[in-house]
Amino acid sequence: MTRLTRRHLLAATGIAALAGCSSGDAGGETLSGPLDLPTADEGLPLPTTAAALTDEARSGGPSKDGIPSIDDPSFIEPDEVDFLDPGDPVFGVARDGATKAYPQKILVSHEICNDDLDGTPVSVTYCPLTGTVQGFYRGNTEFGVSGRLINANLVMYDRTTEAWWPQILATAIPGPWNENPEIRSLREFRLIWTTWEAWREQHPDTHVLSTDTGYAQNYGRDPYGSYNPRGGYYDSESMLFPGRVDDDRYHPKRVVMGARTADGAVAFLKDALREQRTMIGDLGGTPVVAVYDDRYDTGYIYQNPDEQAVTAEAGQLAIDGSTYAPDALPLSRIHTFDAMWFAWVGYYPETNVYD
Known part of the structure; x- marks a missing residue:
């Protein structure tokens, strides 16, 4: 029996076929000039050396740019959207003067969308194998899909220096x-x-990423399974590629809300946060509080060094008698995102995790 591989899955919906299926640019051309890329003030933690991570990289099936990034995206108004059901996942952003939604059923075929937010160049990136969506400021470069995976996670490359950037780690190797x-x-x-x-x-x-991407893809079929309802790869314990760490405390695809800084990493089980609405924890020796936002079914993590009591009251959060929206507490918010458990613990094996 032939083993079903990621290449077979992607080929079934035309994702891995660049040649002859694009009415736009295929990408992959090295951009000229020195790299001018906005980077963080402090580097994020790596689980091992950058060189060792490079040695762990393995082929994901398609070659470099075999999964084509969207480099000339177009957007439509909400009333024009006829390809999304109410429960379909989208990745939303409202910042820098722009409000946009990127449907999961489009990005599963491309993994990267090189876009701008009101003139600020950004890349919206999604790895279906790890259930992670990340936004990055890209300066004068673009990001493409390298064709390699580390910890089953998308490895991007920038088209100016062609260095690798594992998506979850957000750090060059x-x-x-x-x-x-x-x-x-x-x-x-x-x-x-x-x-x-x-x-x-x-x-x-909001503006919504259009299916008019320049590629002849079947955006009605997710080769990995379904999120509405959840099924296939997204719900199964089976793995197309192994994670870096074998940690079976939780189902490998169980979703955590994770945050990391130069001091360490922390994760809260998303379903536990949904039930409890506020949870406390520790990140690198600093107390943190995680809060649930029922408007979007998501969570945020804040530094809480004074360990102020945060309580949930009818969709609002209260501190010292004053109420706030979940994304607007008067505390220092840490970048937080969804991830499958196996992917998070694979990159951050020393993470604190709370359930």
Whole structure:
């Protein structure tokens, strides 16, 4: 019996076929000029050396740019959207003067969308194998899909230096086209993983990534399974690629809300946060509090060094008698995103985790 591989899955929906299926540019061309890339003030933690991570990279099936990034995206108004059901996942952003939604059923075919938010160049990135969506400021470069995986996670490359950037780690490592990149971390921004119904209710003026991507893809079929309802790869214990760490405390695809800084990492089980609404924890010796936002079915993590009591009251959160929206507490918010458990613990094996 032939083993079903990621290449077979992607080929079944035409994702891995670049040649002859695009009416736009295929990408992959090295961009000229020195790299001018916004990066974080502090580097994010790596689970091992950058060189060792490079040695762990393995083929994901398609070759470099075999999964084509969207480099000339177009957007439509909410009333024009006829390909999304209310419960379909979208990745929403409202910042830098722009409000946009990127449907999961489009990004599963491309993994990267090189876009801008009101003129600010950004890349919206999604790895279906690890259930992670990340936004990065990209300066004068673009990001593409390298065709390699580490910890089953998308490895991007920038088209100026062609260094590798594992998506969850958001940090440069050597690649076959750049053996000595400057090891630095990208500036990130939050994308909210939610449903089309929830996002549109909160942002009726949102713009939505169109299926007019320049590629002849079947955006009605997810080769990995389904999120509405959840099934296939997204719900199964089976893995197409192994994680870095074998930690069976939780189902490998169970979703955590994770945050990391230069001091360490912390994760809260998303279903536990949904039930408890507020949870406390520790990140690198600093107390943190995680809070649930029922508007989007998501969570946020804040530094809480004074261990102020945060209570949930009818969709609002209260501190010292004053109420706040879940994303607007008067505390220092840490970049937080959804991830499958196996992927999070694979990159952050020393993570604190709370359930």
